[in-house]
Each structure stands twice: as C-alpha cells, then as structure tokens.
Amino acid sequence: MAPEFSQTAPLEAPALGEPYLLTPGPLTTAYSVKQAMLRDWGSWDADFRAMTADLRRRLLALIGDDKGDYDCVPIQGSGSFCVEAMLGSFVPKDGKVLVLANGAYGLRAAQTMDYLGRAHTLIDKGDYLPPRGDEVAAALDADPAITHVIAIHCETSSGILNPLAEISDAVHSRGRKLLVDSMSAFGAVPLEVGRIPYEAMVSSANKCIEGVPGFGFVIAKKTALEAAKGNSHSLSLDVHAQWATMEKTGQWRFTPPTHVVAAFIEALKMHEAEGGVAARGARYTQNRDVMVAGMKELGFETLLSDQWLSPIIVTFFCPADPNFVFSKFYDLMKDKGFIIYPGKLTVVDSFRVGCIGRMDAHVMRRVVEAAGQSLAEMGVTSAAPPSAALDERSKLAA
Template identity: 25%
Template sequence: MPLPPPLMLTTGPVTAYPEVLAAMARPVVYDTDPAFQGFYEGVVEKARAALRLSNPPVILQGEAILGIEAAAAGLIRRDDVVLNLVSGVYGKGFGGWASRHGREVIELAVPYDAAIDPAAVAEALRRRPDIAVVSVCHLDTPSGTINPLAEIGAVVARHGGYMIVDAVSSFGGMDVHPEEVDADIFCASPSKCLGGTPGLTLLGVSERAWARIADNPDAPRASFLSLLDWRHAWRRDRPFPVTPSIPEIYGLDAALERYAAEGPEAVWARHALTARAARAGVRALGLELWPRSEAIAAPTATVFKLPAGISDEALRDRMRDRFGVLVSLGRRETAGKVLRLGHMGPAAQPVFAVTAIAALGAALRSLGLPAAAEAGVAAALAVIAGPASPTDDIPSSKASLGGNAALL
C-alpha cells in the first residue's frame, strides 16, 4: 500500500487550495466560445484588482520562469546597460537572460544572507548614468531573504530607469504591488502564496514599459516569449495567441476569488504569523537562521542553517519518511547548507509551523543530535498564542538592510 502523501511545507509549488483543484476539474470548453472569452475577461479583472493595477495584467501560459524570461526579452534592448541586483540564486540567474538581450550587464551583489542597500543602487546609477534597466528578485527563497523593494523602486524611478521585479514568492503573501513599488514589469505566480498550480504567470506591465516593448524591434513577436501577443488577449473580442490552458484559468479564478474573500491583509498576517512561529521554534531548537537579520527574513519561507554533522538530504528524508513532513533543500549556493520551511498559501497556517518544528526536532534527535524538540514546539506555540503588535503580522515590500553591497 502506498504511503500517504506528506504534509507539503515546501517553498513551492505548494499544495493547491481544495477550491482551486475543484475548479480545475470542471469541463474543458472551447477557448473561442464567447462565454469563455467573457469569463477570461473577468479573471483578468480579478487579477488586476489583486495586483492593484490601473491597467489589465497579462496571463502567460507557463510557470513564472516564462514571465521572467519574457520580461528580459521584451524590455531589454540590444544597446541597453542592465543593473542586476543579486542577493540570492534567482537574482543571480536573471543576469543570464539579461546578457542575451542587452549590451552590458552590471552586477551589484551582496552575500546571500543579506539584502540590497538602496543607497548602493543609487551609487551604481550615479556611476553609470547609462543604465536603462534594473532587475531585482524581491524574495529569494533559497536564502529566505527579502529586499527593500519600495526604496529600490523609488531610486530607479528617480533615475528614469525601468525596473523588472521577480515577486514570484512574495506576491499574495505580503503587502507588495507593482505600481506601489514603481515596477515596470512585475512577475508573480499563482502557484505560491495564492495557493494555485504551477502552470501560469501573472505579469503587471506599466504603460511606459508597453511603449518601450512595442518600440523594441528585437522584442519577441509571434513567439511563446511575446508579451505583445498577449497584451489585449483579455478582451472578449480578441482571439488568444495560442490555446490557453482552460483548467489552469479555472484554477486561477478560484485562487483569486479565495484571496479576495479572505481579504489580502488577513492573508498577509496569516503568512507572517506562521513564519514568526517557525523562526521562534527553529531558534529554540538551537539552530541558526540563515538570514543575518530577522528584519529581512521572509514571511513565506523560513531558512535555517544545518547543524554540523547532519546532511541536508538525511534530515529532509527523515522528516518526510518518519514524520510525514516534506520541506525543501537549499539550491545552488545554499545547497547542502540549509533547509527551507515553506509558508505559502495553504501551508501558511500557524499550526503547521508547530507541526514542522515538532517533526524537525524529532528528526534531529533520531539522527543523533540532542535537539530540544519540546522547547521548539513551546516557542512556536507561544508566538501563536502571545500578544503581538497590530503591525507585526503585516509585512510590506520594505525591509531593513543587512550587509554592505558590493559592485562586482
């Protein structure tokens, strides 16, 4: 008999909400049916409201990496200088796409347990006034750190540059919206904090970015990477560039409905409280958080350092196989150094932080490390039960800084 599926406390994709899965089981209809085209227009409007956009967003038919690559291909011109802000694995990765399309990519990097300093961004722009595009990953899940996006966006806006934002692991789990942080292309995903499935990308594109893309002769057209092809697909009187994934659209609609019904502020608070409880439990177990400051620790993922003598795969496997909790390993530069507890969408429930800490403490003990499992559980419960400031559980796109930035 197969084992029951583990409790997925990973950093994405996540276990989708039941109403999302139920919606995806509805009959597939013909995409040119006027009834479906009207339904799709309504889904785009719900996404626009969730993103707090003044213009319709784009829904791309692929998981969020498609949107990030399409942003680079559409917005970056061949003679552009791009400033890529790097505080983790995914921020680093964007440089590869940027280098395919621009003339030069400058990297401003900090250690992967720190955050980008807006003052360093301002200095980089002062040194190189020819920088046209700035790219930043708001929340790099392999590190569990967040960058002060609103402040960075303000710096870029004053410079007159265009900003591409990877908000895949933050949108829906904290207070961050494209126009409020001066993002020109803002990439989000239904498969993280919205509790959807990993088949679509949500993109907020500013009007000035649309004009730039349309004026870019190298921007993809008649291509899976084309943003222009999808710009007006939300209109019921326009055909889709390619056949959309009907079940994924149904699921996105249900995810957006759920987000609006619970209320964004309540959703953000639920994510933040779960993360605070997990961090308290991790510390009480005698473990060290990976972010050098809790001020930059993500509300959607708790990343902690592995204790000496314990392998990441052994600890992950023990938590899954013996205690029924699945967590994520580190990636690339953080691989073998950390484990990651995800608090996204359905997993962002404070009681799951308690479950994760209990499983983690018991797994460490079974591997020969004298972890204070009871103390970890008690610390997590104390956070959930204890008084908190009204603003403690509503994080925003602003984050305190950790470490000094370096131009590389």
C-alpha cells in the first residue's frame, strides 16, 4: 500500500484558466514547469550538456541501482518511439519475444515486433485481467527459443496495474530477459532493480514525472547497452548509438527537445521535493480513491475490480440511460474545466478518467461534482451501466 498522502492545502490551479487534463499524459503541469521553457538553449552548449547529464543522474536515482549497473539514455519522440527503440535495440535479430498484452499497448508492442520482423509470440488476456507469473512461466518452459519478455507496467487502455514483480520472478528464474514498458507508471509506482531485475525499461517525460511531451528515456543495464551494438533496425532509434554518443560527448546525436528537457528537470526537482516515488504514488492513489468513491455514488461502475485498479487512470462503463451520449458528456465536462479521455476498449462502451498530473483530492472532488452536474444537464437519471456489461465483466474476471 502506498503511504497516506497528508497534503491539506490544494495544489495551485493550472495557469491562465486552463482545463485540467484527466488523461494518462500529456497531463496538467505546474506553472513553474511551463516557465522553464521560456529560455532558449543551445543544443551543443556546455550548459545544455550539463542539463542532459543532470536529468540522466536524477532518473537513475529513482531505480535504487546501488551498484551502478544501469544507465539512462534519453530518446527524442513519443513513448511509442521509445518502446520501438527498446525492442529494436535490445532484441537481437535472431531473438524471440514473448509479448504480454491486456490492452492496446501490449498489442501495439506485438505490432511493433511485426514491423521489426522479429520473432514473437503473444499472450493476450483481453481487457479485464492481467497476465500472471504462472502463465509466463508456462510459456517460457514451453518455448526455449524465447529470449525476452515485454510487459506493460500499467495498461492505460483499461487502467490495469499489472503484477510486474511476479512476472519478473518468472522471467528471471528461467534465465530470460525482461523488458518493461513503464510509460505511465514510472515515477509513481516503484520499479527498483533490486526487486524487479529488468534488462531495460522505458518511460516518458510527460507522465508521472509531470513534464511535457517531447522525449522519453530508456534505463537499461550497461551490459545490455554494450551488447545492443548493431542490433537496431533504425538510425534514429538506435539506443546503443545514442548512449555511446552521450557517453563520449555529452550530446544528443540529433537535435534535442531543449525546452522540454529544461521543463523536465524542473519537474524532476518538484518530484524530489514532494518526496519521490512513494509520495507521488500516494497522491495519485488518493486521487483515484476519492474520484472512484464519488463516481460510484453517482451510479458509475468501474471496468475493473478494485484489486486491479491502478493509481494512474480508471475506466468506467458508459451509463445505459439512452440520454447519455459520451460526446455530449465530454463537452459538458470540458465546459466545467475537465478534459476526460475516451474509452479504448472493443468490448464495451467506456470512458477513462486520469488520476495523474498536478492534481490532488480537492480537484478530484470537483471532478465528481462536475460529472454529477453534467448527467443532470443531459437528463440522465441513472449512471448504471448496461447489465450486459456487468455480466461480461463478471464472466471474464471469473
């Protein structure tokens, strides 16, 4: 359990009347993070090289690497760029990947493997359940050709926080290598290498660290970085080449997102001042608990059982009431200062509410109030989902 978050005073509101982004990133950022982007930086200048070194050090401090076995490599682009860079760089051309999927991002990893032309197999758990350690163990025992496993830390299409520790145990005990897409969890959910010995992981600037979009980063074993030379299918997504250049010159190989880096360093400083991973996770957990309790009081139901709810984003069934139209609900919520997220499921109609970003329980209570007002304005008398949706949840979760 995350420690209790004890803040009593509300966090500052977004600048200039901006709406809150109730999404899994981009997300609402602090005003000081925005301010950090007001200066221009020379990408080859010594000051910017020092900034790059600083962000790498600060990120490594979050994984508990006491032995210095890991290094951090920033990569330009969105999170999916970084996932592709990781898969293309650390999986050799004759390797084989077990892809663990329970939503859109696991399936995207499998699609990436198709594009890379690398061998892979898939465990697809659907929208309601996580892959479990015993399933991974059985798959690895059945196929000795598998060299790597990729797992999604938090599958934000449904909101499931996957049991990464037991997956890691299954992979590590069988001598295989774990790759982690921790895009939406790193910085708020512990990912210490002493407990979860992964080969490499990726995350993004605009998630739980509360920076802005523009780059992501790979944290990997130095031995894996060295072994990755020559593996990549891509010039720009070659993690080894980026790492080697940064180690030699302190520079990015190609034009870096200078303003985004400056904002990210400010966000990292705020993350540390808040209390690091534990405190950030506690605030997000309280955000989730306050919001979910309030939405249930309105009659909404979560897609997932409480056991699998992440502190990152929560998926709710759309109400069965014929007066409920998501696009109208979205517009009404936006008018009240909150941008929510459409659903990303194929089985049922749903929408998502994010818990991350520069928000706290005071904001989440206002979210619930806005949702209640929006239902009333639409003439929705019950937020209860279709009985078929609940039946499907019960059947698949059994």
